[in-house]
Amino acid sequence: MATQKGKKTVLKFDSEEDVSKALAKYTADLSEKFIKQKGSFTVVLSGGSLIDTMRKLVEPPYKDSIEWSKWWIFWVDERVVPLGHDDSNYKLALDGFLSKVPISFSNIYAINDKESPEGAAADYEARLKKLVESKVLPLSAISGFPKFDLMLLGMGPDGHVASLFPSRPHRHEKERLVTFITDSPKPPPPRITFTFPVINSASEIAMVVTGAEIANMVDVALGNASPPDGIPPPCTEVSAEEELTWFLDKDAASKLQTSG
Numbered sequence: 001m002a003t004q005k006g007k008k009t010v011l012k013f014d015s016e017e018d019v020s021k022a023l024a025k026y027t028a029d030l031s032e033k034f035i036k037q038k039g040s041f042t043v044v045l046s047g048g049s050l051i052d053t054m055r056k057l058v059e060p061p062y063k064d065s066i067e068w069s070k071w072w073i074f075w076v077d078e079r080v081v082p083l084g085h086d087d088s089n090y091k092l093a094l095d096g097f098l099s100k101v102p103i104s105f106s107n108i109y110a111i112n113d114k115e116s117p118e119g120a121a122a123d124y125e126a127r128l129k130k131l132v133e134s135k136v137l138p139l140s141a142i143s144g145f146p147k148f149d150l151m152l153l154g155m156g157p158d159g160h161v162a163s164l165f166p167s168r169p170h171r172h173e174k175e176r177l178v179t180f181i182t183d184s185p186k187p188p189p190p191r192i193t194f195t196f197p198v199i200n201s202a203s204e205i206a207m208v209v210t211g212a213e214i215a216n217m218v219d220v221a222l223g224n225a226s227p228p229d230g231i232p233p234p235c236t237e238v239s240a241e242e243e244l245t246w247f248l249d250k251d252a253a254s255k256l257q258t259s260g
């Protein structure tokens with residue numbers, strides 16, 4: 001069984017606008033590569049500022065050049081609220097991205113918003129397992145967990161990624177694909193989230209991080225500084241099977257050494 005993990009690249013840009021441009025090109029290039037390789041492109045979204053930073057992807061030239069019909073969309077985490085609620089990551093992505101491009105509705109994996117957090121996590125996991133059976137999602141030869149082509153992640157100032165928070169034990173979940181939380185420190189409290197075994201089985205991961213308030217945690221995440229409480233936060237655990245690429249604007253990168 002293969003055991004090799006992928007590489008890490010840190011890209012720094014002068015502005016958030018430049019991050020947005022580079023992220024669009026990166027995503028479009030990966031879309032082309034994976035569709036050529038395997039006929040589909042599985043993309044996992046986050047909530048937060050990511051969707052706004054993806055705005056250049058739905059503009060020319062990418063809007064017209066990407067083979068949107070081959071895309072499959074998932075969420076690395078979702079707030080357990082009705083899909084039409086302003087807190088919903090699905091609604092955020094629908095309004096800012098998905099409604100602007102011709103991705104097949106049946107390829108968009110929103111959560112079941114009629115379920116409890118526990119039920120929604122179990123339901124999402126069961127649907128992922130069906131996609132493994134139908135060969136839409138391969139299994140990682142390294143971990144044995146489903147392997148997505150691209151995960152687009154944000155990070156909180158406390159070092160959380162997805163809805164895996166520093167002070168919550170579910171960040172250590174090693175068996176489940178999807179777990180849940182009812183007391184998220186970032187509102188709203190009820191959420192479901194992919195677990196680290198699934199996140200770290202992705203071929204490619206983009207960590208998209210902008211703004212000065214996150215600069216100290218970027219320094220910790222990249223191993224240049226110790227965490228304030230001595231406990232490595234979730235962002236330090238992220239790795240991809242092929243490549244983890246950090247997209248930072250000048251403000252987010254402001255605490256890094258020039259060599260970082």
Ligand SMILES: O=C(O)[C@H](O)[C@@H](O)[C@H](O)[C@H](O)COP(=O)(O)O
Binds near residue numbers: 049186
């Ligand atoms: O549902 C969520 O809250 C997100 O998926 C979450 O994990 C987000 O990515 C980070 O909190 C960063 O958020 P910002 O990009 O807004 O800072």
